[in-house]
Amino acid sequence: MLGSGFNFFSIGLDILSIFPTGSRTFIFDQIFSVFLYLGTLVGVVVIAYMVIQAYRYREGSNLDSSEEDRPKLGELPPHSTDGKKLIKSLLLSAVVVIALVVWTYGSLLYVEQTPTQVEDSLTVGVEAYQFGFIFTYPDGHTSTGVLRAPENKVVILHITSRDVLHNFGSADLRMKADAVPGQISETWFIAESTGTYQAACYELCGAGHSYMNAEIIIMEDSEFELWNATKTNG
């Protein structure tokens, strides 16, 4: 299902196939779950280690060694010699973090390059204003607050703002971009099933910010074609 929409366009990133590619929802969910799994693991291990060691070396425990050289009032810090373990741990954590982020970089390239590489797409202009969104279709038709698009098709958005800095994003479709006055930001999404998705402004823009929403209605291809043909008449 996921790959089906993508067989017909070349993304030129075959070499990066170990990185998640596909819809933005798919990419996000893949990467997020790996991060979440590893992050939880690292967090639990590190915090458990801390708590256990702090308990083991509490004052009065049987590990309490009185021979240890303790800090004294008025001393200057002596030269520390125990840096090796520290550097080893640092290198280990660096490898994990860098590997993770490099792994996601391929997906970033894919997300960035998709709009220029797909052959069959729908481009819609989004103009944000206090407090709503206007969508402009390729034929010049405009609608306020509702964006209609066909399923399984890359929808490219050209986002700008009429007044202040806004943001157009949809958590459902894992898509988001700033709406900067005087500038066009480009982003894209692909919806794999029909239905109504929520979109909202993600940048504080004034008193009506909390209600600056829009709907993205995803229709079957034929249904969309029908709507597309009739809207210009009406």
Add this chain to the structure above:
Amino acid sequence: MKETYQTDGGHSDGHGLPPMYSIKRWLVTTNHKDIGILYIITSLFFLVMGGVLALLIRLQLWLPRDPGEGILSAFAYNQSVTAHGLIMVFWFLSPFAFGFANYIVPLQIGARDLAFPRLNALSYWLYLISGILLGVSFFQGGTFNGGWTVYAPLNLPTFTPQIGATSAVLALFIFSVAITAGSVNFLTTIHRMRAKGMTLLNMPLFTWTILLTVWMMLFAFASLLAALMILSSDRILGTTYFSGTGTQGSLLWTHLFWFFGHPEVYIVFFPALGAMAEIFQTFTGRRIVGRKWFIAALVLVTIQSFAVWMHHMFLTGINLEVKTIFMITTIGISLPFDLMVFSLIYTLLKGKIQFTTPFLFAFGGLILFIIGGITGVFLGAVVLDYEFRGTYWVVAHFHYVMVGGVTGLIAGIYYWYPKITGKMYDEFIGKISFILYFIGFNLLYFPLFIAWETPRRVFTYHPSLIPWHQIATIGAFILALSFAIMLYNFYKSLFDGEDAPDSPWKYASTLEWSLPSPPPLENWEGTPTYENGFLEFLPEKKIKTDGGETIHEK
């Protein structure tokens, strides 16, 4: 400073300063310890103010609201989120840390006062005035309501016409001036007035973090000050630098703001880190593992902090090359922090750990910082950042980091309370306050990770997230209760606490613990020196014959 030697005797209340119970004393003082106390108390007032706003926000978020529902109107809600951010970041966190810095840093390095005591007093009074102005701005048609990031062009009178919004901008402006004056003062003090033998590398870690903080302040606040000057000109003189029609205005502001804003994260966090390091050392009875590396990591972060600001702008349409560079620098800056965390953890090993209240807060603060750090790596991956931006993931992450920092500073206030007041705090109530704090904190902020799809700064959200937001609201009140108990502890102990010895802590090593609690006005008789590798006080006679302060001897 010559006149300080003309009065004889009565070191605790002499030198023409009125006694501590007199209000006049606090108006005329230039003594670093007095000003430290003023900073701490004033910043705690702002903590309460910012905290009340936070509780209002959490109450509004109890349920997703329609316009006009709940205790806050849409306009009041926007003012609350904005002022909460501004107050906590500017008027609480840094001044709270600099209360300790004022009190402790001169003691730790063996300086009798800051380099410019009057300038120090000026910094404090400008800080207080700016804070009062911000408070007043609420009653001038509403305070600024465009978020603590003050993004353009929403920050222009066209979109935020309230007089109070202009007042808030001016308050920030005055605050930045106060900070800049303060940073120059601390730089001079720490670089020029250390006791003999106290080299830079020998400095206690708290002083180290303050030194690096003021270096960052010097450059970062310059950028903010520039931005605020232009903005004030736009708001008051009618210029149009951040005009609403062009892209230049809004992007110019984001660059200027975040060039300040990212170092600011470390500006508020570093002092907490320094306090935590000292507290770990004192209560584990172990010197910080790899101290040299710890300092190197701090220095590295200080420099790198000025090269990551555009990771706040990944969605503004910057090109892939720039995104890549800032993704690399962002991952790069997380690594020195890994080292510091490991260093603190390894310090526990072979320790003789006393679970006092300050240690519990420092230990808890480290746990919270680790969670904040791990969730920050998620944001470092740009593909994930695209979706997290503007959501509660970011909110939860930076509260774990920043309020994790607050936790470290609370450890600091318990740690130095006996030194500053001469009284011991109540250990039992202290531990109760820690337990409530830690539970409240995690109930408040952890559910926000789960409810991350909530957009920031809105009070409508998907009904499926209601339980998580309600847990967070309950957590907020538990956290607030723990602060109330802490303040009660400090107030009560002031009157019926046991008298504190010079050093109530067995393994304290820094200079301030060799002085009486509280230290006398002049800190010490004679001249502290580390010339022979340990702390000594040279007899006072020597100073008198030299006829001046020891710094001149250098």
